Amino acid sequence: MAHNPLGRAYLLAEALSSHYNVKIIGFTFEQLGSQIWEPLREGPIPVISYHGDNYPDFDRFLQTLAPTIESDIILVCKPRMPSLQLGLLMKKFWNRPLILDIDDYEQAFFNDRAKYQVKDLKKPYSRIWTDMAETLIPCADHILVSNHTLQEKYGGTVIPHARNEQIFNPDLYSGTERRKELGISEDDKIILFLGSPRRHKGLFELLKAIKACGDARYKLCIMGAFNDKDLEEELYSLGEEHLLTFSNQPFENAAKNMSIADLVCLLQDPDDEISNYQLPAKAVDAIAMGVPVLAFRVPPLEPLISQGIIIPTTRENLASDIDRLLKNSAEFKAKQLAGREVFLNEYSYSAISQKMDRVIKASMQNPVETPENVFAFFDLTKRVFEEYLRTDDLSTRFKKKKQEYEDKLQKKEANVETLKASLNNSRKENDRLMRILAEIQNSSSWKLTIPLRLASYYSSRLLGKKNRYSLKQIIGKKPLYPLNGSTNRQHDNDKD
Numbered sequence: 001m002a003h004n005p006l007g008r009a010y011l012l013a014e015a016l017s018s019h020y021n022v023k024i025i026g027f028t029f030e031q032l033g034s035q036i037w038e039p040l041r042e043g044p045i046p047v048i049s050y051h052g053d054n055y056p057d058f059d060r061f062l063q064t065l066a067p068t069i070e071s072d073i074i075l076v077c078k079p080r081m082p083s084l085q086l087g088l089l090m091k092k093f094w095n096r097p098l099i100l101d102i103d104d105y106e107q108a109f110f111n112d113r114a115k116y117q118v119k120d121l122k123k124p125y126s127r128i129w130t131d132m133a134e135t136l137i138p139c140a141d142h143i144l145v146s147n148h149t150l151q152e153k154y155g156g157t158v159i160p161h162a163r164n165e166q167i168f169n170p171d172l173y174s175g176t177e178r179r180k181e182l183g184i185s186e187d188d189k190i191i192l193f194l195g196s197p198r199r200h201k202g203l204f205e206l207l208k209a210i211k212a213c214g215d216a217r218y219k220l221c222i223m224g225a226f227n228d229k230d231l232e233e234e235l236y237s238l239g240e241e242h243l244l245t246f247s248n249q250p251f252e253n254a255a256k257n258m259s260i261a262d263l264v265c266l267l268q269d270p271d272d273e274i275s276n277y278q279l280p281a282k283a284v285d286a287i288a289m290g291v292p293v294l295a296f297r298v299p300p301l302e303p304l305i306s307q308g309i310i311i312p313t314t315r316e317n318l319a320s321d322i323d324r325l326l327k328n329s330a331e332f333k334a335k336q337l338a339g340r341e342v343f344l345n346e347y348s349y350s351a352i353s354q355k356m357d358r359v360i361k362a363s364m365q366n367p368v369e370t371p372e373n374v375f376a377f378f379d380l381t382k383r384v385f386e387e388y389l390r391t392d393d394l395s396t397r398f399k400k401k402k403q404e405y406e407d408k409l410q411k412k413e414a415n416v417e418t419l420k421a422s423l424n425n426s427r428k429e430n431d432r433l434m435r436i437l438a439e440i441q442n443s444s445s446w447k448l449t450i451p452l453r454l455a456s457y458y459s460s461r462l463l464g465k466k467n468r469y470s471l472k473q474i475i476g477k478k479p480l481y482p483l484n485g486s487t488n489r490q491h492d493n494d495k496d
Contacts, residue, residue: 007281008077008078008101008103008146008161008281009024009026009077009101010024010045010047010251011161011162011163011281012075012077012101012159012352012356013045014044014045014164014349015162015164015349015352015353015356016353016356016357017044017045018349018353019353019357020073020360022045023045023046023048023071024045024046024047024048025048025049025050025069025086026047026048026049026050026083027049027050027051027052027082027083028049028050028051028052029052029082029124029125050065052082052124052125054122054123054124055121055122055123055124058082058124059085062085062086062089063089065086066086066089066090066092066093067093069090070094071090071094071096072096072364073096073097073099073360073363073364074087074090074091074096074097074098074099075098075099075101076098076099076100076101076140077101077103078101078102078103078104078106079100079102079106079130079133079134079136079137080106080125080129080130080133081124081125081129081130081132081133082124082125084100084133084136085124085133085378087100088136088139088370088374088378089378091370092370092374092375095367096367097141097142097360097363097364097367097368098139098140098141099140099141099142099143099144099359099360099363100137100140100142100143100144101143101144101145101146101159102137102143102144102145102146102150102154102156103145103146103150103161103278103279104146104150104274104277104278105150105153105273105274105276105277105278106130106133106134107127107130107131107134108272108273108274108276108277109274110127110130116128136374137154139368139370139371139374140368141363141367141368142156142157142359142362142363143155143156143157144156144157144158144159144356144359145157145158145159146158146159146160146161146279146300147160147277147278147279147299147300148299148300148303149276149277149299149300150277150300153277157355157359159352159355159356160279160284160346160347160352161279161281161283161284161347162284162347162348162349162351162352163255163284163285163288163343163347163348163349164348164349165288165343165344165348165349165350166349167252167255168254168255168258168285168288168289168343169255169288170259170289170290170337172255173255173256173259173289174259175259175260175261178256178257178259178260179260182246182260184219184221184244184260187217188217188218188219189215189217189218189219189262189263189326189329190219190221190244190260190261190262190263191206191210191218191219191220191221191261191262191263191264191265191322191326192221192223192257192258192260192261192263192264192291193206193220193221193222193223193224193264193265193282194223194224194249194254194257194258194264194282194285195223195224195282196224196225196227197222197224197226197228197231197232197235198228198231199228199231200269200272201267202265202267202268202269203220203222203231203235204234204235204238205267205315205318206220206265206267206318207220207235207238207239207242207243208238208239208319209318209319209322210239210242210319210322211238211239211242212319213319213322213323213326215323215326216241216242218242218322218326219242219243219244220239220242220243220244221244221245221246221260221261222243222244222245222246223245223246223248223249223257224246224247224248224249225247225248226245232245254285255285255288255289258285258286258288258289258291259289261286261289261291262291262292262325262326262329262333263291263292263293263294263322263325263326263329263332264282264283264285264286264291264292264293264294265293265294265295265318265322266280266282266283266293266294266295266296266301266310267295267296267318268280268295268296268298268301269296270296270297270298275298275300276298276299276300277299277300278298278300279300279301280301283295283301283304283310284343284347286336287304287309287336287339287340287342287343287347288340288343288347288348290333290336290337290340291333291336292311292325292329292332292333292335292336293309293310293311293336294310294311294313294318294321294322294325295310295311295312295313296312296313296314296315297312304342307339307342308339309336309339309342311325311332
């Protein structure tokens with residue numbers, strides 16, 4: 001069983017297929033790529049792929065799937081929750097030995113280890129569940145690791161990346177013929193990169209070093225589809241004259257494609273934690289086909305460096321070392337071919353299948369009883385899922401209520417602004433009317449020049465409909481004087 005992608009799982013299955021009936025079961029998650037790794041889709045080993053869902057649905061699916069898969073041996077590739085959880089459930093149901101294969105330090109792939117996020121509880125491949133899976137490693141009947149640095153960390157038996165020696169045989173292929181098929185000149189010196197091009201794989205650094213050599217024949221040949229088109233354009237801008245690119249190649253053509261290479265460069269970053277535990281499979285491809293390998297020093301490569309199979313280099317010496325090896329490519333190829341015995345004895349299918357066969361037989365004779373706390377762990381996950389769903393539901397409801405409150409508040413604020421504007425307009429209108437009334441009251445002839453209905457209208461506007469006053473009340477009971485200024489007491493008794 002494998003976590004996507006299936007490269008390592010496929011190779012182990014192929015190595016075992018000469019002695020065992022092997023099936024590969026894996027999961028594809030849309031966020032990680034919804035298809036099986038393209039080079040393995042048409043291979044001879046059957047690959048059964050299930051759609052990977054989020055928890056808790058994924059947990060329920062695994063509970064129903066485990067009883068339907070019967071096997072004598074369960075081989076789980078990678079200590080990641082999707083495959084390891086299914087393996088442990090199968091072990092529980094069928095009482096079969098579980099062998100766990102580890103080819104990377106999985107925690108190194110997560111950049112921020114300081115924080116967990118509650119939303120990640122839904123994702124089986126997330127860091128929180130990968131950390132949980134790390135605690136379940138001791139539950140395996142036996143552990144396989146791909147290199148000695150992982151063995152120092154986890155123990156177990158070293159089963160390196162391997163290749164089929166009957167296919168990866170330089171005597172079977174003509175590099176000249178393959179170059180003709182690909183349209184590559186026989187005069188070119190090819191530094192081959194076989195795999196998916198990614199920014200972190202040192203391609204920019206490698207292409208700059210090739211350019212620095214100043215030889216137009218030196219070509220970086222990339223065989224693998226660019227998922228990042230910007231990366232492809234940047235590489236062509238950097239050194240189009242030194243770059244050859246091809247789309248994904250079927251895995252069965254890997255040996256034939258390797259035959260065109262004069263050199264393989266592995267620029268694993270020594271400061272990257274991933275590099276400290278990862279043995280690049282491309283190194284084994286090259287060694288099997290007698291192609292010289294130039295690499296930065298990282299712990300997993302030290303045994304091959306000490307055996308003289310890999311030539312170490314540094315960033316400062318990369319360009320000069322590339323130039324030296326390519327100028328003497330025939331000499332270095334002959335030396336690498338002379339060391340093919342190292343490949344046959346340690347990195348061939350026949351070598352690893354014998355070691356794995358011993359591990360499998362020992363595991364079947366002395367199966368390890370699974371600790372009860374493992375199943376308690378799965379019960380805990382169920383409670384976590386249920387609690388998460390409750391929390392998630394409450395969170396959704398809270399967000400909805402919060403949004404409703406904010407919408408109401410926004411409406412109230414808009415109404416307040418409208419009321420403020422209306423009040424301001426009313427104050428302006430009131431001030432204007434008061435100025436008009438003052439002018440009227442200050443005029444000595446206002447009663448003779450302004451119609452009484454107009455004065456009554458203003459009194460209504462100023463004093464409100466509920467408190468209408470007579471014009472006499474507005475102007476007071478002072479005597480009125482005619483235009484000529486004479487006193488006329490008769491007006492004291494006038495009624496409005």
